[in-house]
Amino acid sequence: MTAHILIIGVTGGIASGKSTVARAFARHDVPWVDADDVAREVVEPGEPALAAIATRYGERVLRADGRLDRRALRDIVFADPAERRWLESVTHPRIRERLLEHLAAFRRGPAPYALLVSPLLLESGQHELVDRILVIDVPEALQVRRTASRDDVDEAQARAIVAAQMPRATRLARADDVLDNDGDEAALEARVADLDRRYRALAGLPPAP
Numbered sequence: 707m708t709a710h711i712l713i714i715g716v717t718g719g720i721a722s723g724k725s726t727v728a729r730a731f732a733r734h735d736v737p738w739v740d741a742d743d744v745a746r747e748v749v750e751p752g753e754p755a756l757a758a759i760a761t762r763y764g765e766r767v768l769r770a771d772g773r774l775d776r777r778a779l780r781d782i783v784f785a786d787p788a789e790r791r792w793l794e795s796v797t798h799p800r801i802r803e804r805l806l807e808h809l810a811a812f813r814r815g816p817a818p819y820a821l822l823v824s825p826l827l828l829e830s831g832q833h834e835l836v837d838r839i840l841v842i843d844v845p846e847a848l849q850v851r852r853t854a855s856r857d858d859v860d861e862a863q864a865r866a867i868v869a870a871q872m873p874r875a876t877r878l879a880r881a882d883d884v885l886d887n888d889g890d891e892a893a894l895e896a897r898v899a900d901l902d903r904r905y906r907a908l909a910g911l912p913p914a915p
């Protein structure tokens with residue numbers, strides 16, 4: 707019999723703070739898998755998805771060492787929704803397969819709950835794999851500012867990426883829980899501690915000391 711474990715899907719737009727939130731949960735010993743990390747694995751050299759991408763776009767998306775030139779591919783797919791959908795059709799089935807493997811490993815482990823962190827949890831059907839949805843919410847202007855200051859992305863491309871994702875209000879309407887991340891990191895930590903207590907209670911365990 708597979709043990710029951712609560713799986714929390716953590717989502718939010720680009721630079722909303724998902725990875726920062728996941729690291730805060732990890733300090734409460736909560737295991738997590740990040741779909742962005744898995745998305746990188748499925749385009750490693752030797753993977754069929756990388757071969758398909760190279761066949762479609764040619765040398766311009768490969769670096770001299772044969773690895774994917776992520777920036778070149780980013781410029782293509784966020785300028786053209788049809789190309790983005792093609793890329794998703796190649797990568798998402800493989801990402802989902804590997805996420806399922808991670809969730810199975812969490813079920814074999816001791817934790818009362820675990821996180822599946824994904825920017826496209828709701829857009830890509832990954833929400834079917836989780837029990838609850840936690841949305842990390844920030845105003846759009848802050849999202850664009852954090853994206854442009856963190857990544858090698860200008861403000862126009864940051865806006866294009868936000869536009870390729872679910873509108874904020876639609877995402878919020880699907881949430882079971884919302885973490886407002888418009889404060890500082892100490893505020894984020896306090897909200898994560900509250901949610902950790904709630905999720906442990908929901909998983910049927912006493913709160914951690």
Ligand SMILES: CC(C)(COP(=O)(O)OP(=O)(O)OC[C@H]1O[C@@H](n2cnc3c(N)ncnc32)[C@H](O)[C@@H]1O)[C@@H](O)C(=O)NCCC(=O)NCCS
Binds near residue numbers: 776
């Ligand atoms: C286009 C790629 C090569 C750009 O790589 P890059 O290193 O610049 O960005 P990175 O992968 O770190 O993604 C940064 C953020 O962009 C946003 N994003 C990525 N892919 C998508 C997409 N298909 N639709 C909307 N937003 C996306 C997410 O918020 C993500 O957190 C890469 O994002 C990719 O392969 N995307 C397709 C796979 C995918 O959908 N990944 C999302 C997780 S399921």
Ligand SMILES: Nc1ncnc2c1ncn2[C@@H]1O[C@H](COP(=O)(O)OP(=O)(O)OP(=O)(O)O)[C@@H](O)[C@H]1O
Binds near residue numbers: 719720725726742852
């Ligand atoms: N509460 C906060 N106060 C200040 N900066 C923050 C806060 N939360 C996140 N940040 C910063 O905002 C940026 C985006 O955060 P993070 O990388 O956690 O977002 P993300 O949702 O995982 O992004 P993506 O999915 O796009 O990779 C980072 O530079 C992070 O340090």
